[in-house]
Amino acid sequence: xxARLGAAVAALLLVxxxxxxxxxxxxxxxxxxxxxxxxxxxxxxVFHAPRYWYSLGAGWQRHRSDDPTQTREVSFVRANxxxxxxxxxSAQANAFVWGSxxxxxxxxxxxxxxxxxxQIDYETLDFYxxxxxxxxxxxxxxxxxxxxxxxxxxxxxxxxxxxxWLVGMVENNAGALSGTPEYSLLAxxxxxxxxxxxxxxxxxxxxxxxMFNF
Numbered sequence: 657x658x659a660r661l662g663a664a665v666a667a668l669l670l671v672x673x674x675x676x677x678x679x680x681x682x683x684x685x686x687x688x689x690x691x692x693x694x695x696x697x698x699x700x701x702v703f704h705a706p707r708y709w710y711s712l713g714a715g716w717q718r719h720r721s722d723d724p725t726q727t728r729e730v731s732f733v734r735a736n737x738x739x740x741x742x743x744x745x746s747a748q749a750n751a752f753v754w755g756s757x758x759x760x761x762x763x764x765x766x767x768x769x770x771x772x773x774x775q776i777d778y779e780t781l782d783f784y785x786x787x788x789x790x791x792x793x794x795x796x797x798x799x800x801x802x803x804x805x806x807x808x809x810x811x812x813x814x815x816x817x818x819x820x821w822l823v824g825m826v827e828n829n830a831g832a833l834s835g836t837p838e839y840s841l842l843a844x845x846x847x848x849x850x851x852x853x854x855x856x857x858x859x860x861x862x863x864x865x866x867m868f869n870f
Contacts, residue, residue, distance in 0.1 A: 695861035732758025765796035
């Protein structure tokens with residue numbers, strides 16, 4: 657009985673948790689569209705996953721400083737890889753890596769850009785955690801972005817329904833136009849196909865993140 661219950665919980669996590677972490681791979685055959693908007697950053701991504709362990713796609717990212725004339729922009733193609741997945745009796749953990757190449761502009765220069773990053777997440781039906789780090793470089797500038805999230809579910813969602821997470825997030829962008837750490841509080845709502853996240857940072861600026869799986 658306990659074994660069957662554990663298997664059922666793990667299966668629920670596999671289906672319901674996939675959109676929750678803004679993961680670069682949702683499930684085999686899925687096309688994922690993501691959009692992220694903050695006070696000083698805009699990002700749009702689209703990926704397709706031929707298999708559950710990798711996806712390919714493209715994206716666009718734009719950063720600006722407090723001076724709106726100072727911007728950095730990259731357009732890129734990207735490959736994502738599920739490096740490791742742990743299916744536990746009542747939890748799931750994942751490790752992803754990715755790399756990108758494309759065009760970059762900013763700092764009065766235009767040229768090629770490259771990116772590499774990783775993400776590790778751990779999730780139960782009640783608790784969520786994530787660490788992500790990525791590095792961008794171009795002929796004119798480079799920076800590293802580090803993100804940590806901790807969240808909890810105020811109630812246990814039912815299979816196939818909408819789930820809710822309350823998430824705290826900290827981001828540090830070394831070498832970016834706005835280089836001070838940013839702290840945010842977010843409310844996240846998701847099901848198997850859609851993921852909506854909205855909140856505010858410590859400066860009172862809004863934050864919106866959307867993801868849809870097709």
